[in-house]
Amino acid sequence: MDKQVLEEAFKFHGHICWASAAGVRAGLAALRQLGVRRTGTSGELHCVLEIGENHGAQCFADGVQYATGCTLGKGNIEKAGWGKLALTLIDKKNEKAVRVSYKPGRHKAIAESAFMTKRGQGIPPTDIPEKEAMEMAVIVWDAPEDEVLIIGPVHPHAWGDDFGEIMGLIPCDNCGELVSRVYLRVVGKSHMCIPCSGYER
Ligand SMILES: [Zn+2]
Ligand SMILES: [Zn+2]
Known part of the structure; x- marks a missing residue:
């Protein structure tokens, strides 16, 4: 997959990590399943993220925001608050949706990476070379899709009227x-x- 997309997502996110890489992949897969493109407005798509507060891997959310264009500012993304790495993307006009969740098929390799080993030793992420962070992130990025994502069926999802801006x-x-x-x-x-x-x- 196109590494430039990943690098741009990391720039937006602020650091290199596996969870934001997983979020980008999940967001791109959801767009593809619905047959829609990244949105630049608030009228087309709506995203429900299942992450919560104060837990690891919430970085997933920034990857989803970057990939789908559903952002806090546009108000077309919300948190369900369940502490899960999953999203449901809703195509408001065609009233259909798809749920994509992170599948930990490569989680052992992530846990055993040089980056995670050092984190386990209490080394702050900023003291670990970027190269090692990237080696960890591409474990998710380069994996076959069915090892890192569970993609649900596209299903009807009523939306109704927006109140508008x-x-x-x-x-x-x-x-x-x-x-x-x-x-x-x-x-x-x-x-x-x-x-x-x-x-x-
Ligand atoms: Zn992160
Ligand atoms: Zn005032």
């Missing part, structure tokens, strides 16, 4: 910073951002 940024009467109009709160005669308003949400 709510336009308009208005300055908070208290701090003067711009706020999306739907997030302004009324305090007496003023319109304030949530932190200034004292409301929780």
Whole structure:
């Protein structure tokens, strides 16, 4: 597979690791199964990631974001919070979806890599040569797909109507910073951002 895609994904992610490589492969496989391309807008695809908080290998999520174009900023990605390395990609227009999950078919080789051996000895990742990190990441990248991914069937997935993007940024009467109009709160005669308003949400 094209290593340039992987290198660009690592640049976006911030470091070289097996989990983000797995995320890129999973995201690309989901696009292929649905017959769609990486999205540049919020209207086409929606992704549900099964990762949670504060656990290893959440790097998977950045690989998925890079591959699919579903990103935090566009609001077309969300976390289910189950602590699993899997995603469901939804084609909103055609109302179909596919689930792809990481299969640990090469996990022993990853665990035995020079990089992981050093991590096990308590060496911080920044002190391990990039070459060794790359050797670990390509274990996932170069593996046959059926050893690192489980790809479910493409299935119907109802979507319905999006509310659409709510336009308009208005300055908070208290701090003067711009706020999306739907997030302004009324305090007496003023319109304030949530932190200034004292409301929780
Ligand atoms: Zn990572
Ligand atoms: Zn404010």
